[in-house]
Amino acid sequence: MAGAIALGGVFLIGTLWYSLVEGWSWEDAAYMTVITLATVGYGETHPLGSRGRLFTIALILLGVVNIGYIVNRFTEAIIQGYFQQGIRLQQQRRLMESLTEHYIICGFSRTGRQIAKEFRAEGVPFVVIDSDMESVQRAQTEGYTAFQGDATLDDTLLKVGIERAICIVAALPSDAENLYIVLSAKTLNSGIRVIARASTEEALQKLRRGGADEVISPYITGGKRMAAAALRPQVLDFVDGILTGADRQLYMEEFLLDPAFCPFVGQSLQKARLRSQSGALVLAIRRADGALIGGPTGDTVLMSGDRLIGMGTAEQLRSLNQILGPINSKKLRRPKNS
Known part of the structure; x- marks a missing residue:
């Protein structure tokens, strides 16, 4: 000039x-x-x-x-x-090559931004993918790791390390694009957990058939939460308080029992004394075959492949994690401000 x-x-x-x-x-x-x-x-x-x-x-x-x-x-x-x-x-x-055991968010719309906010509150490593440069710049401005690209393409998913990721969230507005992501993700990493967004009941069924582990419809979920807020407001506030947010005192976490590391496989809850040792409460047990045991008693036997759903403070859950031994599905995380 x-x-x-x-x-x-x-x-x-x-x-x-x-x-x-x-x-x-x-x-x-x-x-x-x-x-x-x-x-x-x-x-x-x-x-x-x-x-x-x-x-x-x-x-x-x-x-x-x-x-x-x-x-x-x-x-x-x-x-x-x-x-x-x-x-x-x-x-x-x-940076992408250094990511491991991370989460991938496809799409940085309103849904993707909320997911990123929750992930950051949990302190988990994640990367955002979006084809729109403005969305990528916005994500980077907010301090997130972001990559510009088409999440439906295998090449894009490989560049963000999908083979090393533990979970991918398909949160694009298009059901068809989310289905492409589900198929590509499962092809490139058969062990990855896939969460997909669906706009319609039909899309929800197709995404499940396509291999998605969980399919969430914002409209169905939003309707259920509004009904719960009207009928059971205190219960909803309590559940929200332990599931999301950065300033909570109680947390919920899941633990996978691996017989190679967990010394309590084959023992009853009463004999394992998990509550007395850690202070954390075992709310439910998901068997390997999918059966759910809510409110397990002291006579409930812990089995290989069980997923324990526990509730407690961050320190109590961390203590429970150490008692159960290393878990191979996810790692217990300390929230940044806990």
Whole structure:
């Protein structure tokens, strides 16, 4: 910008000189100034004396300096932009390669933003994918790791490390695109957990048939929550307080019993004394075959592949995790502000 202004000033000075001092017409003065600054080698428009030639020499030098400055800055901007873009891509590639046991959010619409907010409150590593550059920039502004690309393509999912991820959330507005994501994710990583968004009942069924582990319809879920808020407001407040939010005191967590690490497989809850050792409450047990035992008693036997659903403070759940041994489906996380 400064170089262009300086060049314009030189052009104005040259035109005024040839017009006012040499007595040329404005057209001839402007033409002489242009061919002088451009150093094209044309002859003089009108004969010049010694004074005019000295001024023309100075004008040529000023023009060469200014044009050289403009070209230099322009070239520098192009080169810096190219290398900076390359550096950004390299940094992004290294970041994606470093992700492991992470979550992937496909789509940064209102649903995706809320999911990202909850993930950040939980302190889990995750990456956002969106094809819209503005959405990606917004996610990055909010401090999230984001990648621009089409989440329905295998190449995009591979770039965000889907083979190392433990869960992917298909939260795009289109049911068809979410189905593509489900199929691609299960193909690239058969063990990944897939959560999908559905707009209609028909899409909900198709996504489940496509391999989604859980399918959530915002309209159905929203209707159920509104009904619960009307009928059982205190229960809903309590459940919300232990499921979401960064300032909660009680948490719920699930634990997978691995016989290779858990010493309590085959024992009853009474004998395992999980409550007395950790302080955490075992609310339910999901058997490996899908059967759910709500409110298990002391006689309930712990079996291989069981998923224990526990409730307690962060420290109580962490203590329960240590008692049960390493879990291979997910790791217990400490909320950032707990």
